[in-house]
Amino acid sequence: MRFNILIAVSLLWTLASGLTIPANTLSARDADLEVRESDFLGDSVDIAVREPGFLSKAKSALKPLSKVKNAFKPTYKVKAGGGKPAQTYSHHEVKQAVADANHEHQRLKNASKTQKKKSPLKVFNNNNHHLPKKSGAKHAKTFPKMKGTGHEYPLPNKNGGTGKGPARVIMKEKNDKLKLHGVVAHDQSRPTGSQGANDHFKVKGKINPFKKH
Template sequence: MRFNILLAITAIATSAAGLVVPATNDFDARGLDFQPDSTVVRREPMPEPTRDARHAEASRQHRQTTGLPPRRSTFHVPAAPTTGKHEHHYTGHEVRKAVFDGHMEHERLKTASNRQKKLSPLKAFGNRLHELAHPGGSSRPLPHMTVHPGSHSHPHGREFPLPNHHNPGTPGPARVITQKTPSGHHTFRGVIAHDQSRTPGAGHGYNDHFQVPERKPRRSAAGKFPSPCTVKILALHW
C-alpha cells in the first residue's frame, strides 16, 4: 500500500517537471485580431458651427441679397369674412427680417437631421401653376420669376413664412420668396399669400399662392420721405 502511494507521487512529480510554461515575451499574438502594440484611433466628430458662425454667414448672405423692399413699404393680405380669417399687414422691415431668418434657417439645416429638415419652415419654392387662377390674373404665383428645376441659372427659390400677428406661433398666410442667382447671391422675388376665402377641396385652389402687391412709402414734394417730425407737425397743423 505504502509502495503504491510512493509510485503515484513519483509519477505526478515527473509529469509536472515536463510541463513548460511559456514566458510572457515568448507569447505569439500574431494570430489574434488585436495586436498588443497597436493603437486605437478614435475619429472625433466634426464640430458643428456655432450660432455666432451661422449668424455671421446669414448676415453676409443678407447683405448680398438684392431687391429687398424699403423698410417703410407695406404688404396687405385681405381678410376673408366667409372663412373668418383676419387681414394681415406687413411692413418692409418685417419682410426683410423674414428674409434674414430664412438665411439663418438655411445655415442651421446644414447640420440638422432629416426629421428637423422635414419640420423646418424653410421650403423649396417652384412657382408652380395655379390649380385655380384668379380671373384675368397670372397663372403662377410670381409671374416674373422663372424656375427650371436642376438649373444653375434659375434654381428653385426659397419660401419662409411671415409671422401670424393674430395667432402667434402658428403659420400665417404669407411667405417671402428669394432665389439664388448664378453669381451665388440671392435676390428677393416678392411676397405671396393664400387666398383666405378659399376652403379645402378638390378644384378649389386652396393651396394656391398669389403675389401680395407692395405698396411703397409715399414721398414728399421734395422727393424724399417725410421725417417723423414733419408728419407730426403736419398733423398738428391740420
C-alpha cells in the first residue's frame, strides 16, 4: 500500500512539473487589450498623416539633420606659401572633380593624340619627391603603398588666377571607373621652376563638426 502511494505521488509530481505555461501566452482579456491598443496606434498614425501640412512639417524638421551629415564630411586645405593664399576644398568639390575626371576618361577613349595631350586628365606616376619635406626621407613617394600608376585631375583654382591650382585628385582605375585614392597638392612656398616645385604631397581630409554649412 505504502509503495502504491509513493508511486501515485511521484506520478502526480511529474505531471505537475511538466504543465508549464508559455511566457508569451496571453489571457483573453490581455489579448483583447493588445488588439485595442494596436487599433488606437493605427488610428493615431492615420490622423497624423491626414493632418494638413504634416508632410511639409516633417520635411522641415529633417533639414537640420542634413546639415549635421554634411558637417562630418572632410575638407581639404592647401597651406599658403610663396605669397599665395591657402585654398580649401569641400567634400563636394572633390567629389565633383572625380565625376568630371570619369567623364573625361570615357571621352578620351575615342580622342586623338592631340586631344589626349591637351586633356586635364593626366597619368599620375607617383614618382619619388625631388625635395622631400622631412629630412632623412630620401626620395619619399606621395603614396608609399600605392602600386602602379594612377590618374590625376586638377581641382579649381580659388586664388583668382587663370592657371591651374595647386591641388589634384588622384584616382585609381577599377572596372573601367576612376575611384578616389587621395588629394594632393604642390608646396606653394616653392617657386615655379625650383627643385621640388612639382612634387605632390598628400593633403589629409579634416572633419570639423562645428563648422557652419
